[in-house]
Each structure stands twice: as structure tokens, then as C-alpha cells.
Amino acid sequence: xxAMIRSRPLVIDAHRDRNVCLHCxxxxxxxxxxxxxxxxxxxxxxxxxxxxxxGHTFIQEGDPAEHFFNVTAGTAKLFxxxxxxxxxxxxxxxxxxxxxxxxxxxxxFSAEALDTVRICRFNRPKLRALLDDFPALEKKLLExxxxxxxxxxxxxxxxxxxxxxxxxxxxxxxxxxxxxxxAGHAPDGAKERxxxxxxxxxxxxxxxxxxxxxxxxxxxxxxxxxIEIPNNAEIVVLKHETLDNIATGMT
Amino acid sequence: xxAMIRSRPLVIDAHRDRNVCLHCxxxxxxxxxxxxxxxxxxxxxxxxxxxxxxGHTFIQEGDPAEHFFNVTAGTAKLFxxxxxxxxxxxxxxxxxxxxxxxxxxxxxFSAEALDTVRICRFNRPKLRALLDDFPALEKKLLExxxxxxxxxxxxxxxxxxxxxxxxxxxxxxxxxxxxxxxAGHAPDGAKERxxxxxxxxxxxxxxxxxxxxxxxxxxxxxxxxxIEIPNNAEIVVLKHETLDNIATGMT
DNA sequence: CGTGTTATTGATAGATTTCAATCAATGTGG
DNA sequence: CCACATTGATTGAAATCTATCAATAACACG
Numbered sequence: 001x002x003a004m005i006r007s008r009p010l011v012i013d014a015h016r017d018r019n020v021c022l023h024c025x026x027x028x029x030x031x032x033x034x035x036x037x038x039x040x041x042x043x044x045x046x047x048x049x050x051x052x053x054x055g056h057t058f059i060q061e062g063d064p065a066e067h068f069f070n071v072t073a074g075t076a077k078l079f080x081x082x083x084x085x086x087x088x089x090x091x092x093x094x095x096x097x098x099x100x101x102x103x104x105x106x107x108x109f110s111a112e113a114l115d116t117v118r119i120c121r122f123n124r125p126k127l128r129a130l131l132d133d134f135p136a137l138e139k140k141l142l143e144x145x146x147x148x149x150x151x152x153x154x155x156x157x158x159x160x161x162x163x164x165x166x167x168x169x170x171x172x173x174x175x176x177x178x179x180x181x182x183a184g185h186a187p188d189g190a191k192e193r194x195x196x197x198x199x200x201x202x203x204x205x206x207x208x209x210x211x212x213x214x215x216x217x218x219x220x221x222x223x224x225x226x227i228e229i230p231n232n233a234e235i236v237v238l239k240h241e242t243l244d245n246i247a248t249g250m251t
Numbered sequence: 252x253x254a255m256i257r258s259r260p261l262v263i264d265a266h267r268d269r270n271v272c273l274h275c276x277x278x279x280x281x282x283x284x285x286x287x288x289x290x291x292x293x294x295x296x297x298x299x300x301x302x303x304x305x306g307h308t309f310i311q312e313g314d315p316a317e318h319f320f321n322v323t324a325g326t327a328k329l330f331x332x333x334x335x336x337x338x339x340x341x342x343x344x345x346x347x348x349x350x351x352x353x354x355x356x357x358x359x360f361s362a363e364a365l366d367t368v369r370i371c372r373f374n375r376p377k378l379r380a381l382l383d384d385f386p387a388l389e390k391k392l393l394e395x396x397x398x399x400x401x402x403x404x405x406x407x408x409x410x411x412x413x414x415x416x417x418x419x420x421x422x423x424x425x426x427x428x429x430x431x432x433x434a435g436h437a438p439d440g441a442k443e444r445x446x447x448x449x450x451x452x453x454x455x456x457x458x459x460x461x462x463x464x465x466x467x468x469x470x471x472x473x474x475x476x477x478i479e480i481p482n483n484a485e486i487v488v489l490k491h492e493t494l495d496n497i498a499t500g501m502t
Numbered sequence: 503c504g505t506g507t508t509a510t511t512g513a514t515a516g517a518t519t520t521c522a523a524t525c526a527a528t529g530t531g532g
Numbered sequence: 533c534c535a536c537a538t539t540g541a542t543t544g545a546a547a548t549c550t551a552t553c554a555a556t557a558a559c560a561c562g
Binding site for chain 1 (some may be wrong): 314331332333337338339341351353354355359360382386389390392393394396397398400401403404405406407408410411412413424456458459499500501
Binding site (some may be wrong): 414415460461463464467483 | 528
């Protein structure tokens with residue numbers, strides 16, 4: 001029975017706990033942070049908690065956009081496809097990420113769980129009602145969308161004008177800066193161990209390269225002692241500043 | 252004297268007309284459309300109308316983001332630079348375009364007028380006050396930002412995964428779809444004359460290519476009788492559907 | 503331990519860039 | 533009014549970066 005549930009790609013967690021949101025560990029990182037404790041019950045009532053198994057596509061590009069999502073655990077890759085299968089990963093959604101901002105009637109991208117992903121799901125009418133009642137939430141969403149736009153423009157610069165080496169350095173630096181202790185810059189000697197829940201293929205599709213180029217470039221970084229690769233899912237950044245310079249095209 | 256004024260790159264139009272917004276021809280295309288006629292005076296009071304001369308950079312990446320802009324005439328190119336001068340044009344802002352959505356304290360991109368551009372300028376505190384008073388405006392901004400995000404993702408797919416030929420076809424189709432009469436698709440025989448206020452170099456920087464590749468690819472499209480090039484600033488689309496198929500990688 | 507998946511490494515090919523020359527359009531000054 | 537310079541666009545030839553094709557290697561998992 002347990003095994004059967006595990007194998008289901010998408011599980012709606014049975015809960016009618018009025019306090020799901022209050023104890024949600026994703027709250028400080030997500031749009032929900034603008035909702036006061038008092039109003040949180042209202043939010044929880046509108047949300048459905050879902051667990052998505054690794055590899056499962058829970059948003060399909062072109063499908064009617066019925067839901068909005070908030071990631072509370074795990075990481076998902078967001079991507080678009082061309083008819084012949086070429087893929088562009090447009091981003092990785094981790095804890096706190098709000099998904100589904102498109103006002104269009106259908107999703108503009110697909111989303112697939114990289115590991116076990118937990119999401120908070122809202123349907124359109126309910127979110128709309130929440131937005132009407134909590135202007136702060138709407139403000140927060142605008143803020144989130146604006147930041148997303150800045151990130152998207154940065155990615156366009158990367159995809160349009162950076163070399164493979166610069167792209168990968170940018171990616172590693174961005175990942176390193178996700179680390180909790182890295183509000184500022186890490187000194188060039190300090191080791192930063194970054195976790196990569198995605199495959200080399202996902203990284204390639206994110207950076208507009210091939211898996212071979214990713215592999216070769218990482219090997220070269222290793223040879224230059226800029227990084228260490230303890231295993232496929234982890235990379236240790238040895239020289240943050242040097243990588244940062246490469247990332248911004250200063251070498 | 253007139254010549255002297257003409258030569259100034261940025262001219263603040265002298266006006267204290269309470270009805271500037273009421274008769275603004277950009278209103279139906281811009282965020283202002285959600286403001287009722289009655290409230291429009293309030294909007295006009297917060298805005299400063301500015302004329303920007305061709306070639307002038309009126310937003311500088313990294314500068315403190317003091318203003319928001321709404322384009323009411325002309326076209327501007329938005330771009331980011333790498334230290335060594337490599338440029339990525341992230342978009343073209345024409346009539347109705349709202350600029351400055353980043354919540355950050357500094358601009359994430361630069362903006363340069365391609366032709367004579369007229370903009371409506373708001374400073375941060377005044378726009379914030381407007382947003383507090385008109386929730387519909389905030390809703391509209393969120394809608395605009397969300398749409399921008401969809402466009403940005405589409406552009407990432409283009410930059411990361413499309414060939415030069417596909418990129419240029421995508422660009423031409425997008426331009427053709429801007430034409431007022433093109434709500435739906437134009438039949439493959441109908442001629443669409445698209446206007447290009449930007450140079451080949453701007454197109455190259457927008458599509459992540461070089462000026463030479465743009466030129467070669469356009470020449471090839473012409474040889475294949477998909478387009479005509481009456482002059483550098485205009486292109487006639489002869490076979491919309493064929494170009495559309497190329498754009499989506501279906502050939 | 504096979505076995506299949508994922509990653510690495512090598513050799514070659516190809517698309518686009520780079521370098522270079524020419525052409526066209528526009529403007530300027532003598 | 534016409535040489536001349538300037539800017540933008542086109543076209544050609546060569547170079548380069550990355551992709552593709554191919555073969556191992558490393559790893560995870562039952």
C-alpha cells in the first residue's frame with residue numbers, strides 16, 4: 001500500500017489542518033510571508049498541498065492554466081520545448097518559488113520535479129479572491145514578478161552573448177549565492193559546497209549548451225583548480241572570485 | 252534657438268495641462284487604460300512628459316532607479332552590457348510599454364531612443380502613492396509583468412535553442428504580429444509591411460547573432476522569396492505562414 | 503554483480519563568428 | 533554641385549567555438 005502511494009506521480013496530501021500555513025517552513029521564503037498570522041487560516045483554506053514524485057511533469061505547457069503553485073520543498077525545472085524536442089530550461093523552482101504568474105489562459109512552460117517536490121496549489125478563482133482581500137499579497141506578487149524579469153534579462157545576456165565557459169561560471173556562482181550563508185561574497189579561499197539536484201543535461205538545456213560541453217568545461221574548471229567535484233550532484237567552489245570574474249566576462 | 256532645443260538629448264515638455272492623459276493616444280495601449288476618466292487628472296499631475304532624441308540613452312544600467320516610464324511615442328531599445336562591450340538587447344519598447352518594473356534600487360538595463368521617443372515619467376514615491384490609491388493599476392502592472400515574463404521565456408528559448416534562421420524568422424513574425432490589422436494570422440499571400448526602427452546591429456544584439464549573420468540570413472529569405480526589402484527600415488513579409496513554420500522549428 | 507543510466511573524453515563536422523573588402527546612402531564643405 | 537568622409541549594410545574567405553558522433557568510464561540500483 002505504501003509502495004503504491006509512493007509510485008503515484010502526484011499525491012494530494014490529505015489534511016484539513018487549519019494551521020498548515022502557520023507552521024510552513026517555506027513561509028519566510030515565499031509570497032505568503034506578507035500574510036499576517038491572523039489571516040493565515042484563510043490562506044490555508046484556499047490551498048491544497050500536493051507532493052510530486054521525481055520526474056513527474058506537473059505543469060504541461062499549453063494546458064489550461066487552472067492553478068497557481070508555491071513550492072514548499074524540493075526543486076522543479078521549468079522548460080519550454082520546440083516541436084522537434086529541443087528543450088530550453090527557463091529556470092529552476094526551489095523553496096519559496098511562486099509558479100504560474102502568466103495571466104494567459106494556458107501555461108507558457110512545463111514544470112517537472114527533479115526530486116520529491118512539495119507544492120501548495122491554488123486554483124484561479126480562489127487566488128483571485130485572496131488577491132482582492134489582501135492587497136499586500138498582490139504587491140508582493142508584483143515584486144516577485146519584477147525580480148523574475150530582472151533574472152530573465154540576465155539570462156538573456158548569458159544565452160545571447162556569453163561563451164560556454166562564462167555561462168557555466170555564471171551558473172556556478174548563481175548556485176553558490178543561493179547558499180544561506182552567502183548573503184555577501186565568500187572569500188576566494190573559502191569552500192562553498194553547492195548542491196545540484198539537476199542532471200548535466202538539465203544544466204545544458206538551461207545554459208543553451210550540450211551535455212558534452214558542460215562536462216568538458218567542468219573538467220577544465222577542475223583542472224584549473226577552481227572547483228572540486230566530489231560527486232555528480234555536488235560541486236565545491238574553490239575560487240569564488242575567479243569564477244565570478246569569468247562569469248562577468250572579465251577574463 | 253529652435254535648433255538648440257532640438258539638439259538637446261532630453262527635453263522636459265513644458266505643460267501643466269490637467270488633461271494631458273485624457274487625450275493621450277497611448278492610453279488604450281498602456282497601463283493607464285485602467286484609470287477612469289475621472290481619476291485621470293490625478294495621474295496627469297504625477298507624470299512629467301519628456302521627449303528623448305534619437306540615440307540618447309535615457310536609462311543607464313546601474314543608475315539609481317528613480318523613475319518609472321511609460322512610452323507614448325517612438326521606440327527604445329533596452330539592453331545590458333558586459334564589461335568588454337558585448338551587448339544583449341533584451342527588448343524594444345514601443346507605444347504603451349511600461350518601463351522600470353524592477354523593484355531593485357538600481358536599473359537592471361539601459362534604454363536608448365531609436366527614434367524620437369516620448370515618455371511619461373513618474374518618480375517612485377508618486378507612483379507608489381498612485382498604486383496605493385488605485386488597486387486596479389497595481390493589478391494591471393502585475394498583468395503586464397506576467398506577460399513580459401512569458402515573452403522573456405520565449406526569448407530564452409530563441410537564444411538558447413534556435414538557429415540563426417529560426418531566430419530571424421521569429422523576429423520577423425513577431426514584428427508582423429505587432430501590426431494593428433494582424434489580430435489573427437495573415438494569409439500566406441497577403442503582404443505585410445513591417446517597420447524596423449532599429450539597425451541590423453540592434454537586431455543582431457537582440458537575437459544573439461552578428462550583424463553579418465543577420466544580413467546573410469535576410470538575403471537568403473529574400474532569395475527564397477519569403478520577404479522583400481524595399482529599404483533598410485522596412486521589410487515586406489510575403490509568406491507569413493512559411494516564416495512562422497521556420498520560426499517554430501518546423502522545417 | 504550485472505544492467506541501464508549518466509557522465510566523461512576524443513575526433514570530426516558544422517554553424518556562426520571574425521576579418522576584410524565592397525557597396526549604398528547620407529551628409530558636408532569647398 | 534560634386535569630391536570626400538561617414539555610417540550602415542552586404543558579401544566573401546578563413547577561423548573558431550561548440551555540436552555531433554562515437555567510445556569509455558563511473559555510478560546507481562535492483
